[in-house]
Amino acid sequence: MFFAVSKVGWYLVQPLVVILLLLGAGLLFWFLRMPRTGGTLLTVGCLALFVISVTPLGILMMSILENRFPRPNLPARVTGIVVLGGSFDTKIARTRNLPELNEAADRITTALSLARRFPEARVLFTGGSAAMLEEDIAETDLARQMFPDLGLDPSRLELEDQARNTEENARYSRALARPAPGETWLLVTSAYHMPRSVGCFRQAGFEVLPYPTDYQTPGGAAAYSPSTATIRNVEKVHFAIREYLGLAAYWLTGKTDALFPAPAAAAEEIR
Numbered sequence: 001m002f003f004a005v006s007k008v009g010w011y012l013v014q015p016l017v018v019i020l021l022l023l024g025a026g027l028l029f030w031f032l033r034m035p036r037t038g039g040t041l042l043t044v045g046c047l048a049l050f051v052i053s054v055t056p057l058g059i060l061m062m063s064i065l066e067n068r069f070p071r072p073n074l075p076a077r078v079t080g081i082v083v084l085g086g087s088f089d090t091k092i093a094r095t096r097n098l099p100e101l102n103e104a105a106d107r108i109t110t111a112l113s114l115a116r117r118f119p120e121a122r123v124l125f126t127g128g129s130a131a132m133l134e135e136d137i138a139e140t141d142l143a144r145q146m147f148p149d150l151g152l153d154p155s156r157l158e159l160e161d162q163a164r165n166t167e168e169n170a171r172y173s174r175a176l177a178r179p180a181p182g183e184t185w186l187l188v189t190s191a192y193h194m195p196r197s198v199g200c201f202r203q204a205g206f207e208v209l210p211y212p213t214d215y216q217t218p219g220g221a222a223a224y225s226p227s228t229a230t231i232r233n234v235e236k237v238h239f240a241i242r243e244y245l246g247l248a249a250y251w252l253t254g255k256t257d258a259l260f261p262a263p264a265a266a267a268e269e270i271r
Contacts, residue, residue, distance in 0.1 A: 013245070015052055015237050019045050056226040058236025063217040065243055066191035069198065069210040069263055078118040079183035082173050082208060083111040084197060085127015085139040085163070086190070088146075099142040104190050106214035108143075111188050112150055114211070121186075123152060124177055126160040126169045166193070166246075167255040170200035179206055190214035192239065196247050199256025210263075 026041030051057055087107040092100040101108060115123050125147070127139035140161040148154045160176050163169040179185055189197050191212035201208050216236065217223055226233050250256045 013241075015048075015241060016234065019049050022048070052234050052237040053230040054226060054233065056224050056233070058233050058238070058240055059217045059223050059226065061240035061244075062192050062236050063219075063223045065193075065195060065240065066212070066215055066217055068260070069191070069194045069212050071212060072209055074117075074186075074211075075184055075209075077184065078114070078121045079179070079185055080122035080124055080177055081111055081114050081118070081186045081188060082177070083107055083123065083125045083143075084166070084169050084187070084189040084193070085125065085143075086193075088127075088139045088142045090129070090136050090139060090142070093142050094137050099146045101146075104214050107188055107190065108146065108150075110211070110213035112147070112152060114186060114188065115152055115156065121156075122158060122177070123147070123156050124158045124160065124173055126163050126173045126176075128161045128163050128168075166197055167200045167203075167250065170197070170204040170206060174201075174204045174206035177206070184209055186211045188213060190216075192216060192243055195261045196243065196250055196256060199247075199250065199258055199261035202257045202261065203255060 022041050022045035026038045026043075026045060028038070029035075029041060030038030032038075084107065087101055087104040089100045089102045111123065111125075115121060125140060125143040127143070129136045129138045138161045140159040144157070144159060147157050158176060160169075160172045163172045177185065185206070185208045187194075187197060187201060187208035187210050189212070191214060194210050194212045198208070198210050216239070218225075247256070247260060251259045
């Protein structure tokens with residue numbers, strides 16, 4: 001139920017859909033000879049589109065998420081590396097019969113780099129099919145082909161193909177990994193997605209060392225400069241809002257241990 005509601009709900013509240021609804025409603029009221037209401041809605045819609053297109057709003061919103069978990073100093077030994085799905089374009093892969101990476105490809109390249117650095121570590125990739133209205137392939141089907149093609153020994157690769165969202169990634173990964181006390185497991189996912197992911201893994205009882213990748217924003221003062229490609233600014237707002245809504249929904253339904261999970265030391269201080 002949660003999976004279906006989250007999919008439909010996000011489609012209706014994503015920024016461009018909301019703006020289009022505002023503009024459409026404004027035009028409707030205008031033609032119904034209610035110019036004040038129509039003009040207000042059209043103004044709000046146009047102003048919102050301007051703000052998300054040409055300002056650094058999305059970059060600033062996303063940088064808060066990406067800066068939550070800095071990259072850690074790695075230990076001498078790592079037991080395993082958990083790689084969250086989301087880096088494959090399954091629709092292209094299914095229709096063209098070849099594995100295709102999307103903008104989150106760093107999840108794969110970072111995992112492979114870590115696997116070479118820690119040759120004894122297990123590599124656990126988690127990601128099933130998140131499609132709701134059509135048949136699709138699981139990301140694990142593509143990972144099974146791509147990881148060995150890029151040099152990983154197939155015997156090291158463990159695949160979890162049932163998870164459809166981050167909470168299931170955590171729960172099913174723990175069941176497959178069966179982590180023991182004293183083991184070190186790295187968690188690899190996009191930096192903006194790391195707070196929600198860590199919250200889910202903690203709630204599932206799977207202690208991980210967060211290793212963020214796939215950064216979407218620049219560091220320092222550069223975060224205050226919008227992209228000259230306006231669609232990039234819109235994209236940042238889109239993904240940032242989705243993640244903040246996801247954090248709230250997951251916390252309210254008990255899927256994470258905190259509204260905005262923090263690194264372990266900071267979390268202890270808050271308590």
